[in-house]
Amino acid sequence: xxxxxxxxxxxxxxxxxxxxxxxxxxxxxxxxxxxxxxxxxxxxxxxxxxxxxxxxxxxxxxxxxxxxxxxxxxxxxxxxxxxxxxxxxxxxxxxxxxxxxxxxxxxxxxxxxxxxxxxxxxxxxxxxxxxxxxxxxxxxxxxxxxxxxxxxxxxxxxxxxxxxxxxxxxxxxxxxxxxxxxxxxxxxxxxxxxxxxxxxxxxxxxxxxxxxxxxxxxxxxxxxxxxxxxxxxxxxxxxxxxxxxxxxxxxxxxxxxxxxxxxxxxxxxxxxxx
Amino acid sequence: xxxxxxxxxxxxxxxxxxxxxxxxxxxxxxxxxxxxxxxxxxxxxxxxxxxxxxxxxxxxxxxxxxxxxxxxxxxxxxxxxxxxxxxxxxxxxxxxxxxxxxxxxxxxxxxxxxxxxxxxxxxxxxxxxxxxxxxxxxxxxxxxxxxxxxxxxxxxxxxxxxxxxxxxxxxxxxxxxxxxxxxxxxxxxxxxxxxxxxxxxxxxxxxxxxxxxxxxxxxxxxxxxxxxxxxxxxxxxxxxxxxxxxxxxxxxxxxxxxxxxxxxxxxxxxxxxxxxxxxxxxxxxxxxxx
Amino acid sequence: xxxxxxxxxxxxxxxxxxxxxxxxxxxxxxxxxxxxxxxxxxxxxxxxxxxxxxxxxxxxxxxxxxxxxxxxxxxxxxxxxxxxxxxxxxxxxxxxxxxxxxxxxxxxxxxxxxxxxxxxxxxxxxxxxxxxxxxxxxxxxxxxxxxxxxxxxxxxxxxxxxxxxxxxxxxxxxxxxxxxxxxxxxxxxxxxxxxxxxxxxxxxxxxxxxxxxxxxxxxxxxxxxxxxxxxxxxxxxxxxxxxxxxxxxxxxxxxxxxxxxxxxxxxxxxxxxxxxxxxxxxxxxxxxxxxxxxxxxxxxxxxxxxxxxxxxxxxxxxxxxxxxxxxxxxxxxxxxxxxxxxxxxxxxxxxxxxxxxxxx
Numbered sequence: 001x002x003x004x005x006x007x008x009x010x011x012x013x014x015x016x017x018x019x020x021x022x023x024x025x026x027x028x029x030x031x032x033x034x035x036x037x038x039x040x041x042x043x044x045x046x047x048x049x050x051x052x053x054x055x056x057x058x059x060x061x062x063x064x065x066x067x068x069x070x071x072x073x074x075x076x077x078x079x080x081x082x083x084x085x086x087x088x089x090x091x092x093x094x095x096x097x098x099x100x101x102x103x104x105x106x107x108x109x110x111x112x113x114x115x116x117x118x119x120x121x122x123x124x125x126x127x128x129x130x131x132x133x134x135x136x137x138x139x140x141x142x143x144x145x146x147x148x149x150x151x152x153x154x155x156x157x158x159x160x161x162x163x164x165x166x167x168x169x170x171x172x173x174x175x176x177x178x179x180x181x182x183x184x185x186x187x188x189x190x191x192x193x194x195x196x197x198x199x200x201x202x203x204x205x206x207x208x209x210x211x212x213x214x215x216x217x218x219x220x221x222x223x224x225x226x227x228x229x230x231x232x233x234x235x236x237x238x239x240x241x242x243x244x245x246x247x248x249x250x251x252x253x254x255x256x257x258x259x260x261x262x263x264x265x266x267x268x269x270x271x272x273x274x
Numbered sequence: 275x276x277x278x279x280x281x282x283x284x285x286x287x288x289x290x291x292x293x294x295x296x297x298x299x300x301x302x303x304x305x306x307x308x309x310x311x312x313x314x315x316x317x318x319x320x321x322x323x324x325x326x327x328x329x330x331x332x333x334x335x336x337x338x339x340x341x342x343x344x345x346x347x348x349x350x351x352x353x354x355x356x357x358x359x360x361x362x363x364x365x366x367x368x369x370x371x372x373x374x375x376x377x378x379x380x381x382x383x384x385x386x387x388x389x390x391x392x393x394x395x396x397x398x399x400x401x402x403x404x405x406x407x408x409x410x411x412x413x414x415x416x417x418x419x420x421x422x423x424x425x426x427x428x429x430x431x432x433x434x435x436x437x438x439x440x441x442x443x444x445x446x447x448x449x450x451x452x453x454x455x456x457x458x459x460x461x462x463x464x465x466x467x468x469x470x471x472x473x474x475x476x477x478x479x480x481x482x483x484x485x486x487x488x489x490x491x492x493x494x495x496x497x498x499x500x501x502x503x504x505x506x507x508x509x510x511x512x513x514x515x516x517x518x519x520x521x522x523x524x525x526x527x528x529x530x531x532x533x534x535x536x537x538x539x540x541x542x543x544x545x546x547x548x549x550x551x552x553x554x555x556x557x558x559x560x561x562x563x564x
Numbered sequence: 565x566x567x568x569x570x571x572x573x574x575x576x577x578x579x580x581x582x583x584x585x586x587x588x589x590x591x592x593x594x595x596x597x598x599x600x601x602x603x604x605x606x607x608x609x610x611x612x613x614x615x616x617x618x619x620x621x622x623x624x625x626x627x628x629x630x631x632x633x634x635x636x637x638x639x640x641x642x643x644x645x646x647x648x649x650x651x652x653x654x655x656x657x658x659x660x661x662x663x664x665x666x667x668x669x670x671x672x673x674x675x676x677x678x679x680x681x682x683x684x685x686x687x688x689x690x691x692x693x694x695x696x697x698x699x700x701x702x703x704x705x706x707x708x709x710x711x712x713x714x715x716x717x718x719x720x721x722x723x724x725x726x727x728x729x730x731x732x733x734x735x736x737x738x739x740x741x742x743x744x745x746x747x748x749x750x751x752x753x754x755x756x757x758x759x760x761x762x763x764x765x766x767x768x769x770x771x772x773x774x775x776x777x778x779x780x781x782x783x784x785x786x787x788x789x790x791x792x793x794x795x796x797x798x799x800x801x802x803x804x805x806x807x808x809x810x811x812x813x814x815x816x817x818x819x820x821x822x823x824x825x826x827x828x829x830x831x832x833x834x835x836x837x838x839x840x841x842x843x844x845x846x847x848x849x850x851x852x853x854x855x856x857x858x859x860x861x862x863x864x865x866x867x868x869x870x871x872x873x874x875x876x877x878x879x880x881x882x883x884x885x886x887x888x889x890x891x892x893x894x895x896x897x898x899x900x901x902x903x904x905x906x907x908x909x910x911x912x913x914x915x916x917x918x919x920x921x922x923x924x
Binding site: 356373381502536 | 641688695696700702703710713714717824834874878879881882883884885887891895
Binding site for chain 1: 436439440442443446447449450451452453454455456457458557
């Protein structure tokens, strides 16, 4: 396999010069694949994503060690618009659309990367084709969309930048399962039809492992586990802690719940990087 | 009739100044209290250009306008850029400090006496008589027309222009805008340039009409209530607010007491803040921003 | 407050009396004694010019302390401070002109005006925050100034109101030295009031409101009550400063209270350092002395004659520059610099404090 599209090497992120949020995280996103980053609240997923997308400077945080390389260019601690100019575009977790702009304007505002005359129109058409629902909502203001429509618009407007790598923070948060399922199919289509790689941050491992080709699990600011979809799906700890399929958990027939000793075992068995 | 003309001229002055406040506030949430000083600077630039391009009044005026735009961009690049991401209060106080600095420099360079750029340029200021026995000076008329043109252009630009759209986007959600490849510094610098441009136009035209002194920024301070009454993030609001403030001011001066001139806008402002703090067309949620 | 004083060794309080004591260590007591000594001997060795400067610093300190209380601690931005000083000065001026009121009447009357205006200035704060509050105080400033100007013109004092020097118990305050002590006492009293307010319930409530209003309310703090209290206390102290200013100058005119004065007061607390009473004092001293320092510096330059006429403008411009420099480079102000120097010596040869004792 040749060099991956995005390579994150042992990065360390420090907030306000004292609080270390992420330590020694290494991950890679190969061309044309969906890579998921899993973990619970506060595991450092979002921080990693922010480090890649250049969001950090605004929180008084910095990548202090390691490197982030995208197609051979170093991205760490660059301003967000430059990173977007390189083709790495983020769909943030919250406030993902411009609330007072209409849907059409939301799609018109992004800067199209390396565009010639006519590219924008073509790109717009392609996106309306991809998300036909947005074409119906063209003149609705962004603030009035439903959660699912908003997520759609956010992804669509990110696609307007003609990214090579799409970063998505919490795809499924606050959305109905039906909507999530629909979005997931679309992400797969983005990967397969448009050839865009995706780095997906998710709390819900069940959702992520449905489409991801490869996944990393983070805890306490470190990557503790990684592997391709099948490996993680069959991994016992993942099944138990993230997919909720472990022995005893979710059992209605009064089976014995597993004791905390097994949790300890899990902690001992996990791998530490960095 | 004369009253009506006075109201329209004053409203145009206020509106042309107020849209500068609105532009910067809308895009970067910063209240530019140096607007008056930058406006005055534009007026003095005419004086400087008049001696530079002696005999070419049009060219001198154009040069002054261009220089004002450059000034606005420079202010952002060298000063306000450092304040992005800081507390809004600190940013506002920086503009206050900038205003003090500019004012001091202007007095140093041009002294504080009243000067007449129109004479320096060698242009006259004829007065027209309108039907209904109203009088309006030539430059006041130009100012009213400029104001209308400026608002038309700004509306069009913000509504349909690509960068205008990006300015609106950056104002609503700067983080997301940056993620969509929009260079925030570029947008902010653009807002400062445009704001200084409109401010300087107002300053230049006022100076051509009636000369310029060191007390010109007071007018800009009085235009600020116009922006706020309309809603700090609304251009249409600024236009209406200017009309309300100018109307109240002219009528009260005429019928009650000329001393009220300096205080009327602020009385209207306080009344507005009590009744509807976010202004006539402003967005409500912004109240919580500090 | 002067605390937290960085100390090389740990200093731990063992009972409440210690915690409440104003001066907690011997070093603090000696420091204060030395300061008092200097302040008391100063007027006997200083030139009249220096004496005048010191008096101005004290006057500014009262205003700066009260603004610090309001903005630095309670978090309510005010751009109308000059209006409040004007209100105190005009109350004094009007009372002495109209009913020939003595000092003991004008002083409380000024404080009362301050209280009333504090309520007026404070009312918008119940609905408005941040920028909008600043704007509303700015507007009130203009309204107060307008009322003063109106009085001046209607009564025919178009150039200003003359005020006779006050007499305290048969002793007429004309001597610069006497003024020095009177103002020193007032400034010290203001400082003491501020310290006590800040370390009691009200001070804690203000800080809570400043940090997060919603949470403070959830904790059972009456937001509107404490906000108004901050405005009332701050503006009554400011008005008292205005009253003293009127007597000290012997002359009141609206020209003295323009917007620039308000900005100067805001500059004092910014340059001094937000959220610190020491900062207010340092800032007041800095801003008061600044123009004189610039003047002195200009005299050192060669072509003085050329600039002499524009000294006001030079002052203006350099004041703007200094304010910008502080805002951009040292947001913590003089206190920040002071603390850093202290820390440098205390922690030497280390560079940082251990994390556990990190203070903001």
